[in-house]
Amino acid sequence: MSKVAVPSVNHDRHFPKKIAIRNLKVRTSILVATRGLILPLLLILVWQLTGTFAGISNTVLPTPIDIVKSFQALLLSGELWIHLKISVTRALSGFLLGASLGLLLGTLTGLSRTTEQVADPSLQMLRTVPHLALAPLFILWFGLGELSKVLLIALGAFFPLYVNTLLGIRGVDKKLFEVTRILEFSRLKQVTKLILPASLPNILLGVRLSLGSAWLGLVVSELMGASEGIGYLIMDARQFTRTDVVFVGIIIFALGGKLADSFVRILESKLLKWRDSYQGKSID
Amino acid sequence: MSKVAVPSVNHDRHFPKKIAIRNLKVRTSILVATRGLILPLLLILVWQLTGTFAGISNTVLPTPIDIVKSFQALLLSGELWIHLKISVTRALSGFLLGASLGLLLGTLTGLSRTTEQVADPSLQMLRTVPHLALAPLFILWFGLGELSKVLLIALGAFFPLYVNTLLGIRGVDKKLFEVTRILEFSRLKQVTKLILPASLPNILLGVRLSLGSAWLGLVVSELMGASEGIGYLIMDARQFTRTDVVFVGIIIFALGGKLADSFVRILESKLLKWRDSYQGKSID
Amino acid sequence: DSKVTTVDEKQEKKEAVTVHIGIQQSLGPLLIAKEKGWFEEEFEKVGAKVQWTVFQSGPPHFEALAADRLDFGVVGNSPVVAGQAAGISFKEIAVASDGLKGNAILVAKDSPIQKLEDLKGKKVAVAKGSSGFNLLYRAIDKAGLKPEDVKIIQLQPDEAQPAFESGAVDAWAIWEPFVSVQTLKKEARVLANGQSLNVYSPNFIITRTKFSEKHPELVVHFLKVYEKARLFEKENREEAITLYANVKKIDKDIVSRVLENNQSFNLPITQEIIKAQQDTANFQYELKAINKKIDTEKVVDNSYITKALQAEKK
Amino acid sequence: MSVFIQSLHKTFVKSQQRTQVLENINLHVKQGEFVTVIGPSGCGKSTLLKLIAGLDREYEGEIAIHNEQVTGPSIKQGFIFQEHRLFPWLTVEKNIAADLSLKDAKVRRRVDELIEIVRLKGFERAYPKELSGGMSQRVAIARALLRDPEVLLLDEPFGALDAFTRTHLQDVLLDIWKQKQTTMILVTHDLDESIYLANRVVIMSARPGQVSNMISIDLPYPRKKASAAFQEFRKKVLNEFEKTEELQFIEGSGI
Amino acid sequence: MSVFIQSLHKTFVKSQQRTQVLENINLHVKQGEFVTVIGPSGCGKSTLLKLIAGLDREYEGEIAIHNEQVTGPSIKQGFIFQEHRLFPWLTVEKNIAADLSLKDAKVRRRVDELIEIVRLKGFERAYPKELSGGMSQRVAIARALLRDPEVLLLDEPFGALDAFTRTHLQDVLLDIWKQKQTTMILVTHDLDESIYLANRVVIMSARPGQVSNMISIDLPYPRKKASAAFQEFRKKVLNEFEKTEELQFIEGSGI
């Protein structure tokens, strides 16, 4: 066989790889963050330009600069913090309640076909009952305080996690399940050592969707006799056509949702590092 | 080895198994349906009894019998059909639009890390923007007609499918992905023969959640200048404290949601019969 | 000859405008006109189409107005103040009711609250920015109380209702048809209303300024048709009640009470009402509900109603 | 513990189709006996082991362990699956410990011992995706051995191992067997292995799976593969096995 | 096509830890040559094949096929994976066809032929979960053969097969090799197999994986496993292999 013309590759294995890898990591994450900002920045630019030149009324579509000003005003008056704090508390309590129930019921129905057959049809019906229509009932049953708000949020947070957990469990490889039977795992160990880890990808997805639902549930729940909260802020501003404030609320919702989501995704990448799955084509 | 005392098992292999199996199937599905009805029936019973004896005002919580009566009246006048037809049309168009976009974008971001890094952060932000706050913008951009309604529904239907598709693709076994590389599948074949089937469980789950979102999206969308539809029916009835009609609406939402969900689950059991996964403990 | 007609037709088609009318889920001449198809009928004569849009409350009217998606509507006193403060260009072209009896503070039948002063320390449900909101604050003021003395709970009417009926709130500042439903069906007491407090809560017919400048004749036309419906309601009371009751599926006695409490007008906006509106605006500014001082007279334009009524007389 | 199988039939039902996989299997394995099973690919060996383990209860006939009908899996019956079936989210040592806690000093010591025995030192904290095929298989073996089962069912446990590691683990298995008197049922495709280990070789034929013959190997342990007696048995088994095959035996192929 | 590997090094990096798996591998496989690779479990055989196939591009050194640097997988390099890697949602025949359409008459005919060859007639429409281990492996073999690759990389392709099926498929492979002049690189743990098939046996040692020796087998095909010449080579290979093993060779164990 003749010698081939192959481009030479670095053979120097004394090259300090560790530092190189760390640098690469930092550079990659900066790159990733930048890519994520392209679209929003572009949007804001176009928005500001159309606002300035197309002359759309401020009450209809305030420009980013208007919104930033309102944001600043709300921030400086300290008002925003109060709204934010109360909303975050509500959303989190609702999420914790709804999500833990969703996880629990999802696990129970996932583990037992009989439980599923009894409970799932009712739950699926409940899933598509609109919150807006339920609000009066919640007031009737749970009064006007935080309880009905938190419960309404919990209701919204319940379903994504419930459905995802149920599906996750039903996606567990039967082969591994047989292993736990052979090794006579206790029911508890079966859940903690097989079923939860195996359905973790789905559960974490459920958590992300649930967090979103809880966050969105704020709006309807804060229509019920709230006088504070970001949802209230938005709906109040709508009553008075304060579109700039509505947008401040929208932005807070967007950022808050994204923040919560990113948090879960970081958790995801830590908890699922054992996975050997497709990571998408990359060009960096 | 001594003879053991083992209970005798049916050895007659001439037993007509086919018929037995079919009968068993019918009997099982009846049993399953019955189990699903236990909870709702119990609920209705308790509800009627408290309504009759605890004397809660009809305008606050009408009894099941009241609701059935209103249901009948609405049905007989033909009104319900009109509302239902228009709502189903809206929800379906919104779902089809949102879901197909969700599937498409989910696939694109799933396949390419770069696309994900560019598009996903913005989409995740958009995910937690409340519909109620977006309504004015939709009116501005798309008017008060069907378009804004369908688009608002589509927006809600988009996300569950998007997120589930993305995650489903990222859960595809890298080993199988390597096979498609070895066999030099075209990009299209890679998607249709590997990525979609492998993420099908998640995609179908996304479809279920998206259908739910579309259905629920009706309520908010029909707040925007609708004069027909189940969402409108509910909100109109609320204005005139026709609580019984509100409940008719709620029940339609519940049943409609359940129906759509059951449909997807039947699809699921057909499409996923190749799976060898845990099916839950059963006692029938 | 025929050629000319075609050209005319073409021009007409080009100019064919669609008039967007907003309607709330309340009882009034607009609903009669809508059910009878009078606007469609009358506007077709001048080559215009009619598009109805149903709104759940006043404020969304202004969102639609601002987006140039709405031309006419009938809304309450508070939303117009908010709309004006938000700089939306619209005109109040007639007053549709004075709201003296149509807004009230209700208490349950066996409530210990007998007079306004008793509200101190009590929970009162009200929708912020509504006419009831305005009335409540005036009542509090009149009783010599401060807003902080009362626990005000923000609730939209349909959520306030179960709260009120179940005793979760002690009083409720609300408008029709809730006032009639509660007084007739639940024997709720009216603690105070616009009349007893001498507080106007007028409803206005409004139009989008750009539209009225472009099609002044259509604005007049609108008011004429509205007048026709108002007269029908006034003159054929029984028929009107039946119509309302059927469309909204509510009891006739409630409808009749609502109509009693909420007499429909179609009149020029008087200085008295403008003054009342100015008070409301000032008061809302004090409460920081709106963020700038406004002159409520600026959005008043009585020219159309004057023309319309004159034409009717002829 | 003894294993008792009497007129066992197994049929898979799929929609309206029925495939008979095992027909009239009769097999009595005494307490402490070492039985190896050979047979053509797809003849039902794995299915048989799963039925014995109690993983599948849809069958006709009788299966009893220690004179009791099998009603489900039990920790007393160890099972090494044909595929390795490791938990992908657990490291090697945790996979071996599985439901037992590594904080328990006894478990810890035993796990470390087994890791040494299957020669995976240094890979205690590796995840399954970082292991080679043979390494995964050895983890699975260690996992089953940790539990000291009284019956051990092994489905081609050494299939992915090189000759030396395989011999080593065969000897490990024989050691355990002698020490603990474990009843062993081992499926293999390696004739030498089946004779090297077994008291009795069970030969199965295919479609449907039946026991076509059983050959007792009365050679003393440790056996020498090169010995004449061993080769004698090898020929005998090969001869019997040949009958089960549809394929013509190729002269001189020297399997 | 020829395969050319020069001073190949492969290191896996995990967090801050680096494991060297392959060290300075030099291997030149001529067009149409049949090379078998043997080596202890975990020495890097599968890793090497994956590198040659272009599935993993993180390495140092040179890999070229047909005088061109490998930049990624190609249909010309067939690969039979150690695990079977079937698509669980496709039936046997569709798994074999994979991206090709069975409606194409040529594909259809060839698939049927291959199903016959790997002896899976009657299982065309079975799903992978309904197959035995050996049957799955045969499906994977058929899938690779359908594509008539010019280089075929086989990672223990017959590991789960009984002796007869194994021999049959070895002969099938030799037939194809002779007909199509395919360049073959086959990893196996079966010494007989390695000698029965190869022009050259590559012996690897472990930690890190290195080529410890290469032995050319210049026996005419078809070979007879029982022949003295064959046994001579067997001894030679075993001898060399033994050196790579940390374990003591057990006298008379007769691997």
Ligand SMILES: Nc1ncnc2c1ncn2[C@@H]1O[C@H](COP(=O)(O)OP(=O)(O)OP(=O)(O)O)[C@@H](O)[C@H]1O
């Ligand atoms: N779930 C199933 N549904 C239908 N048929 C099945 C199923 N599992 C196994 N079979 C069939 O049962 C037969 C025996 O399978 P089994 O796995 O027991 O074979 P085996 O003897 O272990 O083969 P190998 O040596 O290849 O592992 C095969 O023909 C297979 O197709």
Ligand SMILES: Nc1ncnc2c1ncn2[C@@H]1O[C@H](COP(=O)(O)OP(=O)(O)OP(=O)(O)O)[C@@H](O)[C@H]1O
């Ligand atoms: N993704 C990975 N990350 C880290 N280490 C790995 C990875 N893949 C393989 N290894 C290591 O590389 C070494 C060689 O693995 P490889 O699969 O090539 O072995 P092999 O020679 O094929 O063994 P076997 O005969 O058991 O299949 C092993 O020590 C394994 O732990």
Ligand SMILES: [Mg+2]
């Ligand atoms: Mg098997």
Ligand SMILES: [Mg+2]
């Ligand atoms: Mg390998």
